[in-house]
Amino acid sequence: MIEFIDDSEPWRPTTSGERLLFLLLKNHKEARYLSDALTESGLRFARRYGDWSNFLIGASLLHLQQRLIKLGNDVRESAANRLDQIRELRARTCDIVQLTPIEYGADFGELIQEVLVSAEQMRRNIPDGLRKAVLRTGGQRCYSCGRLFGAVHDMEEGELKPTVDHVWPRALGGDSGEENLLLACQSCNSTKGHIATWHMAWIQPIVFSDIDEVDGPPPVPREVQMALHMRAATTYARANGTTLRDAFLTIGPRDRPAKIDLEQGYDFFNMRVHDETRTMVKWIPG
Ligand SMILES: [Zn+2]
Incomplete structure:
Protein backbone atom coordinates (compact mmCIF):
# COMPACT_ATOMS: atom_id res chain seq x y z
CA MET A 1 0.00 0.00 0.00
CA ARG A 124 20.67 -3.79 -17.01
CA ASN A 125 20.85 -7.53 -16.41
CA ILE A 126 22.06 -9.07 -13.17
CA PRO A 127 25.84 -9.52 -13.51
CA ASP A 128 26.73 -13.21 -13.82
CA GLY A 129 28.94 -13.25 -10.74
CA LEU A 130 26.29 -11.62 -8.57
CA ARG A 131 23.58 -13.98 -9.85
CA LYS A 132 25.73 -16.96 -8.92
CA ALA A 133 26.54 -15.48 -5.51
CA VAL A 134 22.85 -14.89 -4.73
CA LEU A 135 21.98 -18.42 -5.89
CA ARG A 136 24.71 -19.80 -3.62
CA THR A 137 23.94 -17.79 -0.49
CA GLY A 138 20.30 -16.76 -0.91
CA GLY A 139 18.77 -19.48 1.26
CA GLN A 140 16.92 -22.75 0.81
CA ARG A 141 13.37 -21.52 0.30
CA CYS A 142 11.37 -19.19 -1.95
CA TYR A 143 11.04 -15.91 -0.03
CA SER A 144 7.48 -15.54 -1.27
CA CYS A 145 5.75 -18.93 -0.98
CA GLY A 146 8.26 -20.53 1.40
CA ARG A 147 8.62 -23.78 -0.54
CA LEU A 148 11.92 -25.66 -0.28
CA PHE A 149 14.17 -25.62 -3.34
CA GLY A 150 15.32 -28.97 -4.68
CA ALA A 151 12.16 -30.77 -3.53
CA VAL A 152 9.26 -31.89 -5.71
CA HIS A 153 6.06 -30.13 -4.57
CA ASP A 154 4.14 -30.59 -7.77
CA MET A 155 4.63 -33.40 -10.27
CA GLU A 156 4.14 -31.10 -13.24
CA GLU A 157 6.54 -28.51 -11.91
CA GLY A 158 9.21 -31.07 -11.08
CA GLU A 159 12.11 -30.25 -8.79
CA LEU A 160 11.71 -26.68 -7.52
CA LYS A 161 14.48 -24.45 -8.84
CA PRO A 162 15.54 -21.07 -7.44
CA THR A 163 15.48 -17.95 -9.61
CA VAL A 164 16.75 -14.49 -8.72
CA ASP A 165 13.86 -12.08 -8.19
CA HIS A 166 13.90 -8.28 -8.04
CA VAL A 167 12.28 -7.23 -4.75
CA TRP A 168 11.34 -3.82 -6.16
CA PRO A 169 10.12 -4.73 -9.67
CA ARG A 170 12.26 -3.93 -12.69
CA ALA A 171 9.28 -2.42 -14.50
CA LEU A 172 9.30 0.26 -11.80
CA GLY A 173 13.00 0.96 -11.94
CA GLY A 174 14.16 -1.79 -9.58
CA ASP A 175 17.85 -2.30 -10.24
CA SER A 176 20.02 -5.37 -10.06
CA GLY A 177 22.05 -4.66 -6.94
CA GLU A 178 22.44 -7.28 -4.23
CA GLU A 179 20.16 -5.30 -1.89
CA ASN A 180 17.27 -5.73 -4.33
CA LEU A 181 17.62 -9.45 -4.99
CA LEU A 182 16.08 -12.49 -3.32
CA LEU A 183 15.55 -16.10 -4.35
CA ALA A 184 12.06 -17.02 -5.55
CA CYS A 185 10.64 -20.03 -7.35
CA GLN A 186 9.78 -19.60 -11.02
CA SER A 187 6.03 -19.39 -10.50
CA CYS A 188 6.24 -16.68 -7.82
CA ASN A 189 8.83 -14.79 -9.86
CA SER A 190 6.72 -14.77 -13.01
CA THR A 191 3.48 -13.98 -11.16
CA LYS A 192 5.15 -10.92 -9.73
CA GLY A 193 6.80 -10.14 -13.05
CA HIS A 194 3.87 -8.04 -14.23
CA ILE A 195 3.61 -5.02 -12.06
CA ALA A 196 -0.15 -4.79 -12.31
CA THR A 197 -0.44 -7.99 -10.34
CA TRP A 198 0.33 -6.38 -7.04
CA HIS A 199 -0.70 -2.80 -7.28
CA MET A 200 -3.87 -3.34 -9.24
CA ALA A 201 -4.80 -6.08 -6.83
CA TRP A 202 -5.58 -3.35 -4.35
CA ILE A 203 -8.85 -2.98 -6.15
CA GLN A 204 -9.97 -6.28 -4.65
CA PRO A 205 -12.34 -4.87 -2.01
CA ILE A 206 -14.87 -4.48 -4.80
CA VAL A 207 -14.70 -8.19 -5.40
CA PHE A 208 -14.46 -9.38 -1.84
CA SER A 209 -16.98 -7.12 -0.16
CA ASP A 210 -19.88 -8.97 -1.75
CA ILE A 211 -18.74 -12.40 -0.68
CA ASP A 212 -21.36 -14.25 1.28
CA GLU A 213 -19.67 -15.05 4.56
CA VAL A 214 -21.69 -18.20 5.01
CA ASP A 215 -19.51 -19.76 2.33
CA GLY A 216 -16.35 -18.96 4.27
CA PRO A 217 -13.23 -17.22 3.02
CA PRO A 218 -13.08 -16.45 -0.68
CA PRO A 219 -10.39 -18.11 -2.77
CA VAL A 220 -7.55 -15.62 -2.88
CA PRO A 221 -5.56 -15.64 -6.13
CA ARG A 222 -1.79 -15.78 -5.88
CA GLU A 223 -1.48 -12.25 -7.31
CA VAL A 224 -3.60 -10.91 -4.46
CA GLN A 225 -1.68 -12.90 -1.87
CA MET A 226 1.52 -11.40 -3.24
CA ALA A 227 0.00 -7.93 -3.00
CA LEU A 228 -0.88 -8.60 0.65
CA HIS A 229 2.67 -9.83 1.20
CA MET A 230 4.08 -6.67 -0.38
CA ARG A 231 1.84 -4.52 1.79
CA ALA A 232 3.08 -6.29 4.93
CA ALA A 233 6.68 -5.78 3.79
CA THR A 234 6.24 -2.06 3.07
CA THR A 235 4.43 -1.61 6.39
CA TYR A 236 7.25 -3.36 8.23
CA ALA A 237 9.97 -1.49 6.33
CA ARG A 238 8.32 1.82 7.02
CA ALA A 239 7.83 1.17 10.73
CA ASN A 240 11.42 -0.03 11.20
CA GLY A 241 13.30 2.03 8.61
CA THR A 242 14.61 -1.05 6.81
CA THR A 243 14.97 -1.96 3.16
CA LEU A 244 12.23 -3.95 1.45
CA ARG A 245 14.55 -6.93 1.14
CA ASP A 246 15.21 -7.03 4.88
CA ALA A 247 11.50 -6.59 5.53
CA PHE A 248 10.66 -9.63 3.40
CA LEU A 249 13.35 -11.67 5.11
CA THR A 250 12.03 -10.73 8.56
CA ILE A 251 8.38 -11.27 7.76
CA GLY A 252 9.06 -14.59 6.09
CA PRO A 253 7.11 -16.24 3.29
CA ARG A 254 3.42 -15.60 2.87
CA ASP A 255 1.02 -17.74 4.83
CA ARG A 256 -2.63 -18.68 4.37
CA PRO A 257 -4.85 -15.62 3.94
CA ALA A 258 -6.67 -14.65 7.14
CA LYS A 259 -8.91 -11.86 8.38
CA ILE A 260 -7.33 -9.02 10.35
CA ASP A 261 -10.48 -7.78 12.09
CA LEU A 262 -12.73 -10.74 12.79
CA GLU A 263 -15.78 -8.49 13.07
CA GLN A 264 -15.39 -7.26 9.50
CA GLY A 265 -15.91 -8.90 6.15
CA TYR A 266 -13.45 -10.33 3.68
CA ASP A 267 -11.95 -7.61 1.58
CA PHE A 268 -8.45 -6.75 0.57
CA PHE A 269 -7.95 -4.22 3.34
CA ASN A 270 -9.05 -6.69 5.98
CA MET A 271 -6.82 -9.60 4.97
CA ARG A 272 -3.27 -10.59 5.72
CA VAL A 273 -0.88 -13.35 4.73
CA HIS A 274 1.67 -12.83 7.49
CA ASP A 275 1.83 -13.88 11.13
CA GLU A 276 0.92 -10.69 12.99
CA THR A 277 1.96 -11.95 16.42
CA ARG A 278 5.44 -12.91 15.25
CA THR A 279 6.21 -10.01 12.91
CA MET A 280 4.31 -7.32 14.80
CA VAL A 281 3.13 -5.91 11.49
CA LYS A 282 -0.17 -4.26 12.28
CA TRP A 283 -2.52 -3.26 9.55
CA ILE A 284 -5.46 -1.46 11.06
CA PRO A 285 -8.44 -1.49 8.70
CA GLY A 286 -10.04 1.94 8.38
ZN1 LIG B 1 7.52 -19.38 -4.60
Missing part, protein backbone atom coordinates in the same frame (compact mmCIF):
# COMPACT_ATOMS: atom_id res chain seq x y z
CA ILE A 2 1.44 3.31 -1.02
CA GLU A 3 -0.24 5.66 1.39
CA PHE A 4 2.60 7.86 2.47
CA ILE A 5 2.33 11.51 1.63
CA ASP A 6 4.59 13.36 4.01
CA ASP A 7 8.16 14.55 4.08
CA SER A 8 9.86 11.40 5.24
CA GLU A 9 10.90 8.47 3.10
CA PRO A 10 8.43 5.62 3.54
CA TRP A 11 11.17 3.02 3.86
CA ARG A 12 14.89 2.73 3.17
CA PRO A 13 15.19 2.71 -0.63
CA THR A 14 17.89 0.70 -2.39
CA THR A 15 16.87 1.23 -6.02
CA SER A 16 16.42 4.25 -8.26
CA GLY A 17 12.83 3.14 -8.87
CA GLU A 18 11.97 3.45 -5.18
CA ARG A 19 13.65 6.86 -4.99
CA LEU A 20 11.65 7.98 -8.03
CA LEU A 21 8.40 6.91 -6.39
CA PHE A 22 9.31 8.76 -3.19
CA LEU A 23 10.07 11.92 -5.19
CA LEU A 24 6.64 11.69 -6.82
CA LEU A 25 4.93 11.02 -3.50
CA LYS A 26 6.56 14.04 -1.93
CA ASN A 27 6.45 16.53 -4.75
CA HIS A 28 3.76 15.76 -7.28
CA LYS A 29 1.10 18.28 -6.44
CA GLU A 30 -1.58 16.45 -8.41
CA ALA A 31 -1.41 13.66 -5.86
CA ARG A 32 -1.99 16.14 -3.08
CA TYR A 33 -4.90 17.71 -4.96
CA LEU A 34 -6.39 14.28 -5.43
CA SER A 35 -5.93 13.53 -1.76
CA ASP A 36 -7.51 16.84 -0.69
CA ALA A 37 -10.37 16.47 -3.16
CA LEU A 38 -11.14 12.99 -1.91
CA THR A 39 -11.09 14.16 1.67
CA GLU A 40 -13.27 17.19 1.00
CA SER A 41 -15.73 15.41 -1.21
CA GLY A 42 -17.01 13.43 1.73
CA LEU A 43 -17.61 10.49 -0.55
CA ARG A 44 -18.38 7.35 1.33
CA PHE A 45 -18.43 4.80 -1.41
CA ALA A 46 -16.81 2.04 0.58
CA ARG A 47 -16.53 1.08 4.19
CA ARG A 48 -12.83 1.73 4.17
CA TYR A 49 -12.87 5.20 2.80
CA GLY A 50 -9.31 6.11 3.85
CA ASP A 51 -7.91 2.90 2.38
CA TRP A 52 -9.71 3.62 -0.85
CA SER A 53 -8.32 7.13 -1.11
CA ASN A 54 -4.83 5.82 -0.50
CA PHE A 55 -5.33 3.11 -3.05
CA LEU A 56 -6.36 5.62 -5.70
CA ILE A 57 -3.38 7.85 -5.02
CA GLY A 58 -0.92 4.96 -4.88
CA ALA A 59 -2.24 3.34 -8.04
CA SER A 60 -2.21 6.59 -9.99
CA LEU A 61 1.32 7.47 -8.88
CA LEU A 62 2.63 4.02 -9.77
CA HIS A 63 0.94 4.35 -13.13
CA LEU A 64 2.52 7.76 -13.64
CA GLN A 65 5.89 6.34 -12.64
CA GLN A 66 5.60 3.55 -15.19
CA ARG A 67 4.77 6.05 -17.90
CA LEU A 68 7.72 8.23 -16.95
CA ILE A 69 10.11 5.28 -17.08
CA LYS A 70 8.68 4.21 -20.43
CA LEU A 71 9.30 7.75 -21.67
CA GLY A 72 12.83 7.59 -20.27
CA ASN A 73 13.43 4.44 -22.28
CA ASP A 74 12.09 5.96 -25.49
CA VAL A 75 14.20 9.06 -25.04
CA ARG A 76 17.34 7.05 -24.40
CA GLU A 77 16.84 5.37 -27.75
CA SER A 78 16.08 8.51 -29.72
CA ALA A 79 18.53 11.07 -28.30
CA ALA A 80 22.28 10.69 -28.67
CA ASN A 81 23.75 12.21 -25.54
CA ARG A 82 22.69 12.81 -21.97
CA LEU A 83 22.06 16.51 -22.39
CA ASP A 84 19.73 15.94 -25.35
CA GLN A 85 18.03 13.13 -23.45
CA ILE A 86 17.34 15.40 -20.51
CA ARG A 87 16.09 18.21 -22.75
CA GLU A 88 13.77 15.88 -24.65
CA LEU A 89 12.56 14.15 -21.53
CA ARG A 90 11.68 17.47 -19.91
CA ALA A 91 9.62 18.53 -22.93
CA ARG A 92 7.89 15.21 -23.44
CA THR A 93 7.15 14.79 -19.75
CA CYS A 94 5.22 18.04 -19.85
CA ASP A 95 3.42 17.11 -23.07
CA ILE A 96 2.55 13.52 -22.52
CA VAL A 97 2.30 12.91 -18.81
CA GLN A 98 0.68 16.26 -18.07
CA LEU A 99 3.22 16.85 -15.37
CA THR A 100 4.55 20.39 -15.62
CA PRO A 101 7.41 21.75 -13.53
CA ILE A 102 4.78 23.82 -11.71
CA GLU A 103 2.60 20.84 -10.83
CA TYR A 104 5.75 19.25 -9.54
CA GLY A 105 6.63 20.94 -6.27
CA ALA A 106 10.42 20.59 -6.19
CA ASP A 107 13.54 20.34 -8.36
CA PHE A 108 12.23 19.10 -11.71
CA GLY A 109 15.77 18.35 -12.91
CA GLU A 110 16.30 15.91 -10.04
CA LEU A 111 13.12 14.07 -11.05
CA ILE A 112 14.20 13.87 -14.69
CA GLN A 113 17.61 12.49 -13.64
CA GLU A 114 15.97 9.78 -11.57
CA VAL A 115 13.67 8.85 -14.46
CA LEU A 116 16.70 8.37 -16.70
CA VAL A 117 18.59 6.35 -14.09
CA SER A 118 15.51 4.15 -13.52
CA ALA A 119 15.17 3.58 -17.26
CA GLU A 120 18.87 2.69 -17.46
CA GLN A 121 18.75 0.30 -14.51
CA MET A 122 15.74 -1.48 -15.90
CA ARG A 123 17.69 -2.57 -18.96
